[in-house]
Amino acid sequence: MEPGNETQISEFLLMGFSEEPELQPFFFDLFLCMYLITMLGNVLIILVIIADTHLHTPMYFFLANLSFVDICFTSTTVPKMLVNIQLQSKVITYEGCITQMYFFVLFVGLDNFLLTVMAYDRFMAICHPLHYMVRMNPRLCGLLVLMCWILSVLHSLLESLMVLQLSFCTDVEIPQFFCELNQVIQCACSDTFMNEMVIFFIAVLLGGGPLTGIFFSYSKILSSVRVISSTQGKYKAFSTCASHLSVVCLFYFTSIGVYIGSSASHNAHAGTTASVLYTVVTPMLNPFIYSLRNRDIKEALRRLLRREVIKGHLSWD
Template identity: 60%
Template sequence: MEPKNHTGAPEFLLLGLTDNAELQPLIFSLFLLIYLITIVGNLLIILAFSSDSKIHTPMYFFLSSLSFTDICVSTTTIPKMLVNIQAQNQSITYIGCLTQIGFFLVFGLFENFLLAVMAYDRYVAICHPLVYMVIMNPRLCGLLILLSLLLSIVDALLLSLMMLQLSFCKDLEIPHFFCELAQVLKLACSDTLINSILIYFMAVLFGGIPLSGIIFSYTQIVSSVLRMPSVGGKLKAFSTCGSHLSVVSLFYGTAFGVYISSAVTNSSRKTTVASVMYTVVPQMLNPFIYSLRNKDMKGALRNFIRRGPLL
């Protein structure tokens, strides 16, 4: 194949979840519904936090940040897919594709860091309750958010800018519903060894360290809870972690599931369908997990909905 740079090959083709034209209206309706549920659910979490001073605590501050990130992750991928289906046009420009890669990396990594920060918050709350508000002061909470965002931006910029060095071939078909970094990298005609090494290094560094922090935090939490003499105290401690642990399991479980499925199957289309489980589903379910399992959040949501028409 004849190599071309991005000025000579300005467009990629997003093949989507299926090439069956009869299924496209169903996929459009399903993903539009998922997107609307994601936006409304996460927006309600943010508005409930903003309007209720009773839950202005570090845990709910991080939760509202997670909801904002979920909105951004979904907005990075789903709208373009819906536009392409509606217009019956699979194309996306090189700049648009690179931009989508960058933003998806930023918010995906940011969510990864946020889950680690939230695990640390639960660790401090349960293992050091007497000094919780001293340790988790507003300044530290703000710094943790800014540091997480800064690291995510640096990583995303580095990986995205490395893509600018690559030349691409004529057949620019991406077997995905968005520009996923690994899939785009496969289309390059030039040497991608450095890019691949950098991706794996960043994945281990910025994926492994937060996950290790989550595992360490919950190891300490379980150890501390088991030493509590009261059964009621144990149940209360575990209940404060239940929502976060469910979100962590959903996020990492689906991501690892997709990785394993891609390793055991040669079908890129099957891998694309499986990737919906970590790029779309967690962002939609997170608000339900927190609102259904958390009494304070349910109360804040009820109060917000009651007051809503009066605002």
């Protein structure tokens, strides 16, 4: 790897979407609506969990953290994309690209780790219900979230520092609407072997490890559910996991699609489509998945709305 980046490049070009001018207003309106829905949905989930004491449990503590990370995750890429569409520009500065890449990797890692912690929480709740509240105490929950942040920050910092050591040619075009790590590395003029090895090793370690943990947790959950005699008991156990399983599948399937698309540079359109699902659609759908399939969240929303209506009547009186 060639040492240092002599700042021979000051900007990148994000080439992710159609060149046709007449489609730009459509893209702007579409992604603005999706971004606002994502923000409103995740903020509402956080407010409901904070406001309702019935939801002050480990499961909803982790869900509130996941919603916060989803807000940050989608805010890393979508606002810049909207600005570029509005200004009819594809430019992002070198510093802006590195910053965007850093936070993108950070929040992807946090999503990954939080989904694993949530799987462990469901494992404890279903397989060890008598010890659940003792083991999953507030201190342990806080430590688990803190560990997720520490690991994600260190991972993102390592990847970003290694990219800073690369040299780039002029007129660098990234076939995405944001600075995705693999695509940025492929644009480098210097040797990227070490970067690719680090990405592969970390993907196996920090990607395969949590996914193995999720599979292990749910294999134990399935074994425990099979011995439950009542149909109602089985349904209750599965219903507590259904939302989380849906989010896990959505997250991992779309993330795999992004990295397959970014590796196959000849199929840039497929990679961009997968990236939209990964960075925009998934964070938007998560609140709906948890609210529509979760009785506790729906009841908490009703209580919150009822409380606000009563307050409104009293203020008018």
